[in-house]
Amino acid sequence: MKRIQAYAFFIFTIIFAAISYIPNLFAEPTLPQDIVWLSNSEDPAFSDESAKNGGVFRTAIFTFPLTFRTVGPDSNSSFRGAILGNQLGLIGIHPNTENIIPELATHWAFDKDKKIMYFKLDKNARWSDGKPVTADDFAFTLEFMRSKHIVAPWYNDYYTQEIDKVIVYDDHTLAVVATKAQPDLHLRVGLNPTPRHFFSTIDETFVKKYNWQIEPNTGPYQIADFQKGKYVKFKRKKDWWAKDNRYFKNRFNVDTVIYSVVRDMTVMWEYFKKGEIDVFSVTMPKYWHIKTQIPIFENGYAEKIWFFNDTQQSAQGLWLNQDKDIFRDRNLRYAFAHAMNIEKVIDQVLRNDYFRLEQGFVGYGRYSNTAIKARRFDLEKVAQYMTKSGWKRGADGIWEKNGTRFSVEVSYSIDEHTERLVVLKEEAKKAGIELRLQKLDSSAAYKKVIEKKHDVAWMGWSTSLRPQYWEHFHSVNAHKPQTNNITNTDDPEMDKLIDAYRNSLDEDERISLSLKIQEKIHEIGAFVPTFMVPYTREAYWRWWQLPKVAGTKMSDSLFDPFGSSTGGLFWYDQARYEETQKAMKDGKPFPPVTIIDKTYEPK
Amino acid sequence: MKITPVTLKKIKRFQSIKRGYYSLIIIATFIILSLFAEVFINSRALIVKYNGSYYFPTYRAMIPGNVFDLGYDYETNYRALQKQFENDPSGNFVLMPLIPYNPFENDLREDTYPPFPPSLLEKHYLGTDTIGRDIAARLTYGFRIAIFFSLALLAITYGIGISLGCLMGYLGGRFDLFFQRIIEIWTNVPVLFVIIIISSIIVPNPVILLLIMAFFGWTSITWIMRTMTYKEKAREYILASKALGATDVRIIFKHIIPNTIAIIVTFAPFTIASGIVALTSLDYLGFGLPAPTPSWGDLLQQGWSNMDALWIAGSVIGALIVTLLTVTFVGEAVREAFDPKMYTIYE
Numbered sequence: 011m012k013r014i015q016a017y018a019f020f021i022f023t024i025i026f027a028a029i030s031y032i033p034n035l036f037a038e039p040t041l042p043q044d045i046v047w048l049s050n051s052e053d054p055a056f057s058d059e060s061a062k063n064g065g066v067f068r069t070a071i072f073t074f075p076l077t078f079r080t081v082g083p084d085s086n087s088s089f090r091g092a093i094l095g096n097q098l099g100l101i102g103i104h105p106n107t108e109n110i111i112p113e114l115a116t117h118w119a120f121d122k123d124k125k126i127m128y129f130k131l132d133k134n135a136r137w138s139d140g141k142p143v144t145a146d147d148f149a150f151t152l153e154f155m156r157s158k159h160i161v162a163p164w165y166n167d168y169y170t171q172e173i174d175k176v177i178v179y180d181d182h183t184l185a186v187v188a189t190k191a192q193p194d195l196h197l198r199v200g201l202n203p204t205p206r207h208f209f210s211t212i213d214e215t216f217v218k219k220y221n222w223q224i225e226p227n228t229g230p231y232q233i234a235d236f237q238k239g240k241y242v243k244f245k246r247k248k249d250w251w252a253k254d255n256r257y258f259k260n261r262f263n264v265d266t267v268i269y270s271v272v273r274d275m276t277v278m279w280e281y282f283k284k285g286e287i288d289v290f291s292v293t294m295p296k297y298w299h300i301k302t303q304i305p306i307f308e309n310g311y312a313e314k315i316w317f318f319n320d321t322q323q324s325a326q327g328l329w330l331n332q333d334k335d336i337f338r339d340r341n342l343r344y345a346f347a348h349a350m351n352i353e354k355v356i357d358q359v360l361r362n363d364y365f366r367l368e369q370g371f372v373g374y375g376r377y378s379n380t381a382i383k384a385r386r387f388d389l390e391k392v393a394q395y396m397t398k399s400g401w402k403r404g405a406d407g408i409w410e411k412n413g414t415r416f417s418v419e420v421s422y423s424i425d426e427h428t429e430r431l432v433v434l435k436e437e438a439k440k441a442g443i444e445l446r447l448q449k450l451d452s453s454a455a456y457k458k459v460i461e462k463k464h465d466v467a468w469m470g471w472s473t474s475l476r477p478q479y480w481e482h483f484h485s486v487n488a489h490k491p492q493t494n495n496i497t498n499t500d501d502p503e504m505d506k507l508i509d510a511y512r513n514s515l516d517e518d519e520r521i522s523l524s525l526k527i528q529e530k531i532h533e534i535g536a537f538v539p540t541f542m543v544p545y546t547r548e549a550y551w552r553w554w555q556l557p558k559v560a561g562t563k564m565s566d567s568l569f570d571p572f573g574s575s576t577g578g579l580f581w582y583d584q585a586r587y588e589e590t591q592k593a594m595k596d597g598k599p600f601p602p603v604t605i606i607d608k609t610y611e612p613k
Numbered sequence: 614m615k616i617t618p619v620t621l622k623k624i625k626r627f628q629s630i631k632r633g634y635y636s637l638i639i640i641a642t643f644i645i646l647s648l649f650a651e652v653f654i655n656s657r658a659l660i661v662k663y664n665g666s667y668y669f670p671t672y673r674a675m676i677p678g679n680v681f682d683l684g685y686d687y688e689t690n691y692r693a694l695q696k697q698f699e700n701d702p703s704g705n706f707v708l709m710p711l712i713p714y715n716p717f718e719n720d721l722r723e724d725t726y727p728p729f730p731p732s733l734l735e736k737h738y739l740g741t742d743t744i745g746r747d748i749a750a751r752l753t754y755g756f757r758i759a760i761f762f763s764l765a766l767l768a769i770t771y772g773i774g775i776s777l778g779c780l781m782g783y784l785g786g787r788f789d790l791f792f793q794r795i796i797e798i799w800t801n802v803p804v805l806f807v808i809i810i811i812s813s814i815i816v817p818n819p820v821i822l823l824l825i826m827a828f829f830g831w832t833s834i835t836w837i838m839r840t841m842t843y844k845e846k847a848r849e850y851i852l853a854s855k856a857l858g859a860t861d862v863r864i865i866f867k868h869i870i871p872n873t874i875a876i877i878v879t880f881a882p883f884t885i886a887s888g889i890v891a892l893t894s895l896d897y898l899g900f901g902l903p904a905p906t907p908s909w910g911d912l913l914q915q916g917w918s919n920m921d922a923l924w925i926a927g928s929v930i931g932a933l934i935v936t937l938l939t940v941t942f943v944g945e946a947v948r949e950a951f952d953p954k955m956y957t958i959y960e
Contacts, residue, residue, distance in 0.1 A: 358721035359744065393686065405674035407688055425899055429744040432905045433719050440687035447904050451813030 041179050045119040045128055050111050053104045057260035057579055058557035063246075065582025067264040067571055068287045070272040074239045077221045081155070081162040092244070092269065095572025096229030099200045100129050100148070100186075102257070105562035105576045108375055110196055111257050113574060114143060114203065114228060124191045124515050127199045131182040134251045137205055137226040145184035147203035149176040154204045159216045172198055193515050197475055203228065228252075230262035231572060241270045244571070262578035267571045282312075282549065289550040289569040295363045298547050310600030311590055313552050318545040318611035320563045325370035326470030328420070328538040333489060333498045334465050336418060343535040345395040345409075346418075346466075347385035349441035352540050354387070355430050360541070365612075367539035371477045371528055372612060376521050378477075379528040384539045392441045409442045417444035422468035423455035431468065461491040462498060479508045479527050497536035504530050544612050552600065553587035556580050563610045626950040633946020636939035643936075647757040654750045656715040658691040660708040712736055714747035716754040716907040721745045728915075728922040740924035743915050748928050754907040756932065762819060763888030767881060769827040774834030775877065779865050781835070782842025789839070796832045804829040805895070812900045819902060826891065834880065841873040875951040882944030886937050893933070909933060 076084035080093055100115040110118065115129035135143035154160065155169035174187040186199035205226045224233045230253070234245035244267040252258050270287070272278045279297075282290040283306060292298045292314065306312045330337045330346065337343055356364050369382040385391075396409050396416075404410040408417060420431060428449065435445040445466075450458060459467040471482070471494075481487060485505050487495035507530060511523040531537060546561075548568050561568045562576045570577040593600065616624075628634050651671050652659065661668040663681050670676050670691070678685040681694060695707035713736055714720060720741060721727065727745035731738055739748040781789045808825055811817070817825065845851060846869070854864055889909075895901035896910020904911070909929050916926025 354721070358719075358723070358726070361726055389685065389687070403677070403686060407675040407677065407686070428904045432717070432744055432746075433721070435905065436718055440685075442687065448816045449899070449904055450816060454814050 039177055039179060041128070041183065041185075042121070045121065047117040047119050047128075047130065048110075049117045050104075050109055051256055053107050053109055053111060053257075055256055055259060056104075056106055056557070056559075056562050058555075058581075059260055061260040061263050061555070061557070061579075061581040062583065063263050063265065063581075064584060065264045065587075066266045066268065067569075067582070068268045068270065069289065069569070069571070070278050070281060070287050071269050072271070072273060074271050075242075078224060078233070079217070079220050080225075081160045081165055082217050083161055085162075089242075089269070092242075092572055093225075093227075093233075095570070095574070095577055096227045096231050096244075097202050098228045098252070098574050099202045100131075101196060101200045102574050103197075104257070105564040112255070113200075113252075118196075120195065124193065124195050126185050126187045127195055128185045129183070131184070132252070133182055135228060136251045137208075137228060138232045138247065139205075139208075139226045141205070141207055141226070142181075143203055143228060144181045145176075145178040146181070147206055148184055148186070148201050149178050150206040150209075151201050151204040152176050154209065154212060157212045157216075159212045159214050161217055173201075176201070191515055193517065193520055194476060229572065229574065230258070230578065231267060234266075239271060241268055243268050258574075262571070263581035264571065285551060288554060289548055291547070291567065292549045293543070293545075293547045295361050297549075298363070299361060302549060307549070308599070308602055310602045311552060311594055312549055313603040313605070314547065314549050315556070315560055315568065315605040315607065316545060316547045317560050317565065317568055317605075317607045318609070319561065319565050320544065320610040320612050321373050321566065322473035322475070323367060323372040323542040323544060324470040324473055325537070325539070326367060326542070327370070327468075327540040329459075329464075329467040329469065329496050330536045330538070331462060331464050331466070331496065331498055332500070332536050333462060334418075336414070336416065336465070337536065339399050340535060341395040341399040342401075342416070344385065345392045345416075345441075346443060347535055347538045348388045348391040348395070349438045349443045350434055350538055350540075351387040351437035352384075352434075354437060355433050356541065359430055359433055364541040364543060367542040369528055369532060369539055370537055371524075372542060373473075373544065374477050374524075377524045379525040382528060382532045385535070387437065387441075389441050392443075396442070403442055407439065407442055408444050415444065416442065417446060418465040419446045419448050420466045420468050421448045421450055421455050421458055421464045423450050423452040425449070427468065459496050460493075462489070462496060464496070467496055477524055477528075479524075480512055483527070483531060484508045497534075499531075499534060499536055501530070501534060504534070542612075552590055552603070553583050554580055555583050555586070559609045560605070560607050623950045627946055630946040630949055633942050633944075633949075636942035636946070640936070640939045640943060643756065644760055647753055647760070650753050650757060651710075653710050654712040654714070654716075654747075654753050655710045656691060656713060656718055657688075658695070658707045658709050661691070661694070661706070663705050664703075712738065712747060712749050714750050716746060716750040717905055719745040720747065728919060728925060730922070731924050739928040740922070742912060742925055743919060743922075748912065748925060751907040751912060752909070752928060752932050755909045755912070756936070758819070758902070758907065759889045759892050759909060760885075760936075762823060762892055763885045765823055766826055766830065766888045767884050769823070770831040770884070771834055771877065771881070773827070773831040775838050775870070777831070778835040778838025779842050779869060782839040783846055783861065783865055783869065785843075792835075796835055799829070800832050802829060805891075808895060809898065809900045812895075816903045817901070819906075822892075822895075822902065826888075834877070834884075837876060837880070838873065841876055842869055845869045845872055879944070879948040879951055882940050882947060886940045886944070889933075889936065889940075 071089055073087070075087045075089035078093060079085045080090050098113040100113060101118060102111045102113045103109070104111045112132070114132055114135050116132045117130040119128040120126070121128075131143060131145060137143060152169055152173060152175065155165045158166065172189060174189045177185040177187065179185070186201055188195060188198055192198050208226050230250050231244040231246050234243050236242040246262060246265050272281055272287075278287065279290060279301065281287045283304065292302060298314070298316075302314060307314065328350065330343055332338060337346075352366055356362060356366060366384060368384045369379065371378050399411070401409040401411040401416065404415060408415050410416070422431065428447070431445070431447050435447060438445050455469075458464050459469065481494040483495060483497070483499045483504055485500040485502070487493035488498045488500040504527070507523055507527045511520055511527060514520045514523065546566055546568060550569065554569070556568060557579050561579065565576045569580055572578060646653070651657075655671060657670040659669070659671060661670065661681070668676060670689070675688045677687060678689045681689055683689060683694070691707055691709060692713050695709055698705045698707055720729075720735075720737070727741050728743050729735070729737060729741045729745065731740040737747050737749070739752065742748055742751065777792065781792050804826075807829065808822075811825055812822070815821070851864060851868060854868060859867070892901060893908070893910040893913065896908040897913050898910070899914070901910055902908055909932065912925060912929040916922070916929055919925060
């Protein structure tokens with residue numbers, strides 16, 4: 011009996027201990043005490059104080075979106091930008107200073123290891139349906155993005171590989187944990203919230219069910235009305251919670267934004283000329299130089315602006331395959347670079363509308379080495395380098411050595427580039443180098459280059475916020491197919507620099523390594539940079555107004571109505587509208603206006 | 614070579630059809646002239662006299678500018694040299710061809726952008742294309758490529774088509790049945806698409822393009838030859854030569870083919886015309902010969918996308934009309950001259 015009692019007592023103790031432990035299991039996670047909360051209310055605002063509210067902004071899209079979802083099948087259309095432009099994240103990046111600025115979070119903090127970032131939410135933040143934005147909505151983002159039911163493998167993968175978890179401390183405090191330490195942690199963990207109250211559960215019906223549902227958002231506008239195949243109308247929220255935020259003030263000024271479907275560029279241009287749409291992008295030389303020579307511009311009813319920006323430029327140019335015998339020799343690579351008369355192409359074919367790209371990583375702010383200058387067309391230098399390596403000019407003027415001619419194949423895939431290449435070809439002939447142009451269908455060209463079968467590839471890479479070197483220049487990726495090291499760069503010193511760059515968590519160190527790597531790329535000389543287009547050009551009716559400095563360093567469009575980073579800077583001027591309408595009726599012209607804004611022109 | 618009276622009669626008859634006869638003269642002149650295009654249309658001078666020695670750069674290896682003390686290693690710019698010698702008292706001179714441009718060079722200028730309109734002064738008699746290349750030069754060199762391409766295509770397709778067609782007709786039976794089915798399948802392959810697919814994977818050089826087009830182009834003449842052979846085979850003279858012990862090969866080559874030559878000749882000009890059209894349309898679509906090969910299709914494409922530069926589309930369409938028309942006229946005249954009805958003798 012005693013024994014049983016003792017036994018019961020023992021069990022009781024265990025139960026008691028367990029019970030007393032339970033509250034600990036469900037306890038709120040506690041915020042570390044040693045973190046330093048940061049915010050930013052010092053950077054300059056980039057909007058214009060004279061901006062007025064009002065007006066209807068009409069613009070056009072080529073096709074009606076196939077869905078209003080932003081993930082899942084058919085969601086990756088250009089219209090997705092308009093929807094996501096009205097979804098704020100935890101934090102933003104100031105387009106001119108590149109510092110972190112508040113969006114949904116007012117304060118943020120880093121842990122020592124650069125793995126966790128803490129956020130304090132703005133207590134005023136509201137969804138478009140009036141519900142408050144809570145920390146749980148960010149936890150839900152992770153659940154949502156990892157769900158198989160959204161049919162978006164890329165997001166499934168990204169939110170598993172990059173983000174470890176979201177820790178909710180209370181309704182307005184959270185932390186986002188990355189899977190590994192990151193030098194630019196804030197670029198990875200600045201999540202967007204997803205409204206849990208709207209989606210409740212995600213199951214296999216998701217794709218169909220939410221095809222045309224309008225998801226609540228946190229940005230300045232929301233879809234008010236649409237007709238499939240015809241138009242989508244956005245209306246500004248009457249009392250948007252963030253309208254007095256330092257970096258949102260005097261922005262997002264128009265009341266209504268209408269996207270109409272116009273299926274053809276030429277027809278779109280006619281719509282613009284009739285005033286049916288308000289702005290038209292005239293970046294293309296044909297439009298800027300020729301098509302805008304019409305009365306509405308000559309009479310000043312519509313105006314043009316050429317705005318230089320300073321964003322990451324695509325690394326466009328000629329990529330020399332160092333696994334080919336000719337390009338094993340550095341002198342020959344240098345000679346090749348000096349034989350490319352890029353300046354002549356810019357000057358006499360491209361109407362000086364393009365600019366010389368000096369190196370592969372221009373526009374990355376402090377990460378760009380501005381001291382590097384691309385090798386210029388120089389026949390003497392070509393001769394010097396060639397003779398140094400023991401080559402001689404043959405009977406047809408092309409360099410020769412041991413029966414090999416300096417004749418290389420240039421693979422490219424865009425028809426419009428033929429005219430640039432034929433000029434380069436004729437000029438290279440003067441330098442004694444023969445280019446054999448090979449235009450391939452784009453997928454065939456991609457295959458050829460990615461399998462490293464090319465001599466010279468004429469192509470450009472897309473950009474990212476920070477320069478990526480490992481994939482393009484590390485020897486791990488050389489001499490094998492299906493990697494982006496298409497120059498087959500294999501240099502131990504370069505590997506060391508790239509490894510250090512990848513492993514460093516210190517910004518200053520990374521920057522100095524970045525500059526060194528770019529120098530090294532220039533020294534290896536397997537990439538001949540060609541062109542960049544560091545600007546946007548727009549035509550607009552004169553009642554549309556832009557800030558004194560019309561955009562930001564990062565603006566790739568001046569009339570983007572949404573977008574928390576650079577959008578919504580323009581406004582509608584009712585008085586000018588009436589004045590213009592009257593003048594058009596009376597046939598009274600205004601002086602024509604063409605603005606060239608070089609505030610952010612890359613030097 | 615002995616010309617039989619029958620052939621002579623046919624030639625006489627052909628000559629009497631004026632339209633076809635003159636067309637033949639025109640097209641033949643074009644072809645012969647295009648063979649020597651380097652003499653008429655070229656950036657290299659015909660004759661240079663410099664410090665007492667004569668140079669003939671046209672058909673020889675490149676002469677670098679240093680030979681004329683111009684201070685550069687690349688090919689002499691003869692147009693500039695000519696200007697330089699204009700007022701030269703020492704008797705140096707440069708004689709340039711009629712059109713002093715080659716089909717590849719870009720005649721670009723400061724502050725103005727091609728295409729440049731026709732100009733007698735600049736010697737761009739038909740203007741330039743969108744990259745400043747002389748249109749007359751590109752038309753001529755493009756013509757040379759197109760016509761010889763077409764002739765080669767003709768030779769290959771007729772070579773295959775005639776031999777196979779003859780064999781089918783002559784042997785008959787299962788061989789005939791088998792190849793009939795093969796050809797039926799073959800003709801159902803959409804040739805243009807196949808070429809487009811192939812040339813998007815590999816860049817065709819002229820020889821490859823020729824082989825691809827011949828590969829699919831030999832079928833049409835086969836049917837005709839097969840029918841003709843069946844008809845001829847049943848004739849008495851074939852029976853006679855068989856009775857005399859002639860081999861099949863001898864019968865086909867000595868008797869049947871010579872007796873069907875009229876048909877072959879009649880079809881040939883039309884095949885040439887369609888060869889030119891096929892090459893031009895492939896180039897137009899961007900799947901023909903690689904840039905910067907001078908080509909009519911490329912010019913047509915440029916003309917289409919630059920309708921305000923009428924001289925581009927005008928020149929190439931004019932050239933196409935003249936070529937196709939003359940070739941077709943020749944074909945018509947040949948058909949009429951070889952028309953067997955004129956000589957049929959009824960037994």
